[in-house]
Amino acid sequence: MENLINLLPELWKAAGETLYIVGFTLFFGGIGGLLVGLGLYLSRAGSILENKAVFSVLNVLVNTVRPIPFIIFLAAAQPLARLVVGSGIGNNAIIFTIALAASFAMGRIVEQNLLTVTPGVIEAARSVGAGPARIIFTVLLPEALGPLILGYTFIFVALVDMSAVAGYIGGGGLGAFALLYGYRQFDPVVTWAAVLLIIIFVQLVQFLGNRLARKALRR
Amino acid sequence: MSPTPLVELRNVSKVYPATVKGAPDVTAIDDVSLSIDAGDVYGIIGYSGAGKSTLVRLVNVLERSTAGEILIDGRDVARLPERELRPVRLGIGMIFQQFNLLNSRSVARNVAYPLEVAGHDKTKRASRVAEMLDFVGLADKAGAFPDQLSGGQKQRVGIARALASSPAILLADEATSALDPETTHEVLDLLKRVNREFGVTIIVITHEMDVIQTLATKVAVMDKGRVIERGDVFDVFSNPQQSASARFVSTVVKGQPSAPELEVLRARHGGRIVTLAFRDDTVDQSRVFSEFSRDGVAFQVVYGGINEIQGRPFGHLTLALTGEDATIDAALDRVRAFTTVTEVR
Numbered sequence: 001m002e003n004l005i006n007l008l009p010e011l012w013k014a015a016g017e018t019l020y021i022v023g024f025t026l027f028f029g030g031i032g033g034l035l036v037g038l039g040l041y042l043s044r045a046g047s048i049l050e051n052k053a054v055f056s057v058l059n060v061l062v063n064t065v066r067p068i069p070f071i072i073f074l075a076a077a078q079p080l081a082r083l084v085v086g087s088g089i090g091n092n093a094i095i096f097t098i099a100l101a102a103s104f105a106m107g108r109i110v111e112q113n114l115l116t117v118t119p120g121v122i123e124a125a126r127s128v129g130a131g132p133a134r135i136i137f138t139v140l141l142p143e144a145l146g147p148l149i150l151g152y153t154f155i156f157v158a159l160v161d162m163s164a165v166a167g168y169i170g171g172g173g174l175g176a177f178a179l180l181y182g183y184r185q186f187d188p189v190v191t192w193a194a195v196l197l198i199i200i201f202v203q204l205v206q207f208l209g210n211r212l213a214r215k216a217l218r219r
Numbered sequence: 220m221s222p223t224p225l226v227e228l229r230n231v232s233k234v235y236p237a238t239v240k241g242a243p244d245v246t247a248i249d250d251v252s253l254s255i256d257a258g259d260v261y262g263i264i265g266y267s268g269a270g271k272s273t274l275v276r277l278v279n280v281l282e283r284s285t286a287g288e289i290l291i292d293g294r295d296v297a298r299l300p301e302r303e304l305r306p307v308r309l310g311i312g313m314i315f316q317q318f319n320l321l322n323s324r325s326v327a328r329n330v331a332y333p334l335e336v337a338g339h340d341k342t343k344r345a346s347r348v349a350e351m352l353d354f355v356g357l358a359d360k361a362g363a364f365p366d367q368l369s370g371g372q373k374q375r376v377g378i379a380r381a382l383a384s385s386p387a388i389l390l391a392d393e394a395t396s397a398l399d400p401e402t403t404h405e406v407l408d409l410l411k412r413v414n415r416e417f418g419v420t421i422i423v424i425t426h427e428m429d430v431i432q433t434l435a436t437k438v439a440v441m442d443k444g445r446v447i448e449r450g451d452v453f454d455v456f457s458n459p460q461q462s463a464s465a466r467f468v469s470t471v472v473k474g475q476p477s478a479p480e481l482e483v484l485r486a487r488h489g490g491r492i493v494t495l496a497f498r499d500d501t502v503d504q505s506r507v508f509s510e511f512s513r514d515g516v517a518f519q520v521v522y523g524g525i526n527e528i529q530g531r532p533f534g535h536l537t538l539a540l541t542g543e544d545a546t547i548d549a550a551l552d553r554v555r556a557f558t559t560v561t562e563v564r
Binding site for chain 2: 118120121123124126127128131134138145216
């Protein structure tokens with residue numbers, strides 16, 4: 001317990017870093033996921049921009065990346081991280097790698113959420129002369145907004161999970177904190193403190209997500 | 220010479236390639252030609268799977284025909300690229316069985332949608348939306364969301380939306396099939412007003428004959444992707460040429476009794492059973508009946524009825540006749556002079 005009190009400044013710093021990592025990955029991974037999901041949805045058979053080749057490539061890509069355990073993906077994607085963000089280690093490298101992995105995971109969720117939009121509504125938009133871009137922004141995304149918010153809330157938890165291994169490549173955050181000061185120092189109290197913070201964090205975001213989704217669904 | 224029809228289909232076909240390798244292609248529309256004049260309310264009737272919904276989607280090219288020409292106001296739109304189709308579609312409104320309203324938008328913003336697509340500014344949109352909601356009687360629901368409306372109200376919003384961009388043509392795809400009978404009649408009355416007050420040409424797809432009866436002026440009967448019969452609603456109703464058409468007509472109009480019905484009639488009534496056709500007022504019923512009573516032939520109306528379409532009466536009456544065979548024959552001969560008599564043995 002004394003250790004924990006001494007480590008409090010470190011704990012807050014780690015919490016801040018987790019927020020930082022998760023915030024940025026949610027942003028970039030969210031955009032990536034939206035693009036992948038839209039790509040999958042729009043190119044699938046019978047959709048407004050049906051394209052077999054695009055769909056097959058995206059589909060195989062998503063199915064390839066998603067099952068790779070994140071810790072392995074982290075190592076495998078290191079050269080790519082070096083190329084894109086200039087370094088294979090540190091917070092920027094972890095943000096890049098999580099965002100990349102999350103794009104594919106989120107892509108599948110976005111695709112599924114978009115599939116809940118009744119095809120008839122899209123047909124109605126087409127019948128008044130709306131083009132694909134207009135349909136995406138005025139029909140698909142607004143009609144699927146409620147489920148999409150819930151999907152993003154769901155992926156948020158996965159991001160917190162992924163961010164926990166940041167310590168392996170020199171990143172920070174609550175995961176690294178728990179490993180370094182709790183697990184390796186045989187101090188479960190320190191580990192539990194990190195766990196508690198993560199739980200509070202996740203609960204808050206889930207609560208917020210549910211509220212926003214309910215508002216979007218007007219229920 | 221008649222003016223150019225507003226919508227004309229010339230030898231149109233739609234073939235879906237087989238989904239499974241080796242299976243035959245599916246012909247949804249098979250060499251259909253139709254001509255619809257401005258101001259018509261044109262009904263297309265058929266059982267599910269007859270190709271009606273596909274046919275109507277070929278008109279605004281939501282689905283591409285695989286052969287033939289589709290002329291809208293004389294211009295073939297069948298092969299136009301998607302981009303050039305958009306202004307065409309603004310001129311063709313469409314309403315749906317499941318209404319297809321945007322749940323994320325209020326009633327007013329649903330109606331405004333085609334106007335946004337057409338690029339009208341906010342003030343113009345607002346005044347047109349108000350005008351349309353007023354027309355369909357939902358001015359007080361402008362701020363409501365679709366899930367707060369009843370089915371009939373949703374379809375009225377659908378109609379307001381379909382007409383917002385002032386199209387010349389309205390496609391109604393089973394527009395009343397999800398509604399109860401009373402609401403159906405409200406919506407049909409509204410569509411009648413759309414035709415009368417705005418002069419909008421309406422193409423109605425339905426499997427319900429009473430929709431055709433109340434709304435349409437002309438009708439085409441579809442079966443297995445083909446149009447098997449077409450004409451004025453009155454002609455098709457009073458004298459269907461094809462058995463499929465006759466079956467549809469019989470759902471709303473009692474014509475000649477079917478074989479099992481005949482058996483029941485025969486068991487219940489003695490004597491000879493004849494069916495007389497009445498059409499318009501060319502046949503004077505009282506004259507027919509007086510021919511029978513003159514010779515002492517007793518008659519009883521056992522089946523049928525007289526209906527009215529567009530103010531013109533028609534129908535079939537089946538009579539059970541009792542009396543001397545020779546007198547009945549003589550009476551029937553005289554009646555045959557002014558109406559069709561079918562004797563069922």
